[in-house]
Amino acid sequence: MRIEEHPILEFRKERKKINFRFNDRPVYGFEGDTIASALHALGIKKISHSINLHRPRGFYCAIGNCSSCQMIVDGVANVKTCITLLKEGMNVKVQTNKGELYDK
């Protein structure tokens, strides 16, 4: 799902690969990706659930407004993955509830 060629923009082909985990599965994105953009590039659109009916959710706004993309990142719930840059070794999980408090 990555753009191969573009008449205006140039996306560097030799970008650094960033390894992370999605639901305990090893996956990867590239330097400069947010968590949500990396997942989308892998074809993973369902990244969240509605709280009561558990309907599948993806992101909607991609700029941190709508809260539709919140996931558990390194144990922290309700992280807006559309504005959180991907980092090596991140552990990203789909959240199905309102989020639980964590110990640091």
Added chain:
Amino acid sequence: MISKDLVIIGGGPSGLCAAKMAAEAGVDSIIIDRNPKLGGQLIKQTHMFFGSEKQFAKTRGIDIATKIFTDTRVYSDLIEIWEDATVVGLYPDKVITILKQEKYIKIKAKAIIVATGASEKVLAFENNDLPGIYGAGAVQTLMNVYGVKPGNKIVMVGSGNIGLIVSYQLMQAGVKVISVIEASPKIGGYKVHASKLRRFGVDIITSCTIKKAIGTEAVEKIITVKLDEKWEEIPGAEEEIAVDAVCIAVGLTPLTGLLSMIGCKMKYVSELGGLVPITNNHETSVENVFVCGDASGIEEASSAIVEGYLAGLMASKKLGKVHSNYDELIKELKNQLDNLRNGPFGEKILHGLKKLGG
């Protein structure tokens, strides 16, 4: 608690230009933005802007973002930038609370400029929450900032300028745009954008809306329906279209939650996109709290730039630091704003501002 003369919330075109003017007047400021990169929505605008030279016409949005960001770096001793930092509260004693890299920080400001921009509107239809249904801005961000395609076959809902421009950008990214559908009997955006799409074989279907999305984990198909002159669905005029993404471009609404929180008087003005603060020369009903850009009413990026300069000048004056060229700049900028609002979409905005009483 940190003390600061001026805090600017939002580092888009308006906020950046406000900071620049304030710095020229000698005012210290912090720009706070929750995104990893400043420039607001300009960083995904690959198209060239209309308008006059003064607001960077014929320049691509991405290049305008770089230009106005560079402008603020001239004053790096006066303008501090906090990226990846989210303002979570704004209190009447002008205390701003911020979440920055998991730290909770408080700043006490003498003046605040709110330049938070806008959020995308949603459209009510069955299963509108399925993954793969995105706002037009989200699609732009995904493609033009991160280089990722939203899908391979897409239907655009809404034919305003954003819908038309993003449709073209989708094609540039190699995505098949099946059609643009528009509930109104008329295309909303500029004719030049619509003609371009038609030349490339994209159907723009008016009096047509989306009725339902279908899919299990993500959208797989949609049902569209034609509307009659009373905007009622025409029975039997449904069509099923296979898609893997749907783009919703039905307008923007000002992001004014923080203004409501601090107690600014607000009014609902549909022409300006929704709930907006009542202002006098960019100052809200709360003294020393200013607003500019889309947060004060939806317009174009060009107007947000001019409003940012104005708010920066006015906030500095209120702080006792008057720009050496104040009177002349105010006159010139107000003139620019009038000219921008004289364009084809200005009538609606002027009507909205009149309703607001500004």
